Amino acid sequence: MSNLNNKIALVTGGSRGIGAATAKRLAQQGAKVAISYNNSKEAADLVVSEIKAKGGEAIAVRANGADNQAPQQLIEAVIQEWNAGIDILVNNAGVFATGNLAESGVEVYDQNFNLNVRGVYETTRAAVPHLNEQGRVINIGSSIAHYAFPGASAYGATKAAVAGLSRSWAKELAPRQITVNTVHPGSINTEMNPDIPENDFAAYQKTLNPLGRYGSPDDIAAAVSYLASPDAGFVTGSELTVDGGLTA
Numbered sequence: 001m002s003n004l005n006n007k008i009a010l011v012t013g014g015s016r017g018i019g020a021a022t023a024k025r026l027a028q029q030g031a032k033v034a035i036s037y038n039n040s041k042e043a044a045d046l047v048v049s050e051i052k053a054k055g056g057e058a059i060a061v062r063a064n065g066a067d068n069q070a071p072q073q074l075i076e077a078v079i080q081e082w083n084a085g086i087d088i089l090v091n092n093a094g095v096f097a098t099g100n101l102a103e104s105g106v107e108v109y110d111q112n113f114n115l116n117v118r119g120v121y122e123t124t125r126a127a128v129p130h131l132n133e134q135g136r137v138i139n140i141g142s143s144i145a146h147y148a149f150p151g152a153s154a155y156g157a158t159k160a161a162v163a164g165l166s167r168s169w170a171k172e173l174a175p176r177q178i179t180v181n182t183v184h185p186g187s188i189n190t191e192m193n194p195d196i197p198e199n200d201f202a203a204y205q206k207t208l209n210p211l212g213r214y215g216s217p218d219d220i221a222a223a224v225s226y227l228a229s230p231d232a233g234f235v236t237g238s239e240l241t242v243d244g245g246l247t248a
């Protein structure tokens with residue numbers, strides 16, 4: 001499928017996991033793709049070379065989403081690379097910092113909010129003047145926004161916040177025919193949440209899930225790809241949950 005030909009996409013946190021799968025999928029559909037990363041330069045370069053090997057165009061930009069200046073610099077780098085505005089912004093970079101309220105310090109709150117909320121806010125704020133008409137903003141939330149997960153209250157709150165930002169932005173950007181939506185993944189097998197036999201946490205998550213298994217990064221990439229496509233032009237302010245029925 002090549003329904004994203006000539007589109008420019010930016011996927012934050014595209015070096016690994018859901019972001020890497022999403023970047024490759026959008027590139028497969030014809031988009032020129034920029035990914036950001038913070039620590040994993042080698043992995044980011046690998047994603048870029050995989051895309052290029054299939055005839056696509058891609059760049060990787062180091063940008064710490066929790067940093068004050070980096071989101072603006074990231075957007076400028078993307079604009080300069082192709083001398084064009086951005087059609088698809090996927091705010092995917094995220095951190096899962098945990099700790100019970102009674103036992104953890106405010107650093108758990110800061111770690112989650114600095115990247116998962118402030119980073120999304122600042123990246124989108126920097127992108128807004130450069131988003132093309134009929135553009136797409138797709139924010140990666142989490143099913144945890146909709147159910148209680150002891151030990152992950154701050155993380156859960158960031159993902160509820162992301163959905164809230166998306167809804168307001170959907171209305172703010174509607175006059176330019178730009179859509180804004182949230183995708184809520186459930187348990188997805190990545191380095192953040194590995195589905196490995198010796199992991200009790202993984203086994204526990206499967207008990208919560210009616211399908212009894214993890215999803216893959218490609219399951220989320222498929223949802224993002226739909227929201228990025230021309231087919232989803234009338235979908236905005238929505239939350240698409242991809243969690244195997246976890247929050248059903």
Ligand SMILES: NC(=O)c1ccc[n+]([C@@H]2O[C@H](COP(=O)([O-])OP(=O)(O)OC[C@H]3O[C@@H](n4cnc5c(N)ncnc54)[C@H](OP(=O)(O)O)[C@@H]3O)[C@@H](O)[C@H]2O)c1
Pocket residue numbers: 012013014015016017018019036037038039040041063064065066092093094095096115140141142143184185186187188189190191192193
């Ligand atoms: N996996 C799940 O079960 C699950 C469930 C619900 C929601 N999610 C959400 O899905 C998104 C992707 O998660 P994932 O599972 O793919 O995680 P992951 O495998 O840990 O990958 C995280 C990505 O974010 C990047 N990143 C981390 N900190 C960053 C920073 N400060 N600045 C820029 N990039 C940064 C990482 O790049 P570097 O390695 O270069 O730092 C990496 O590319 C996150 O928003 C997460 O909250 C995941």
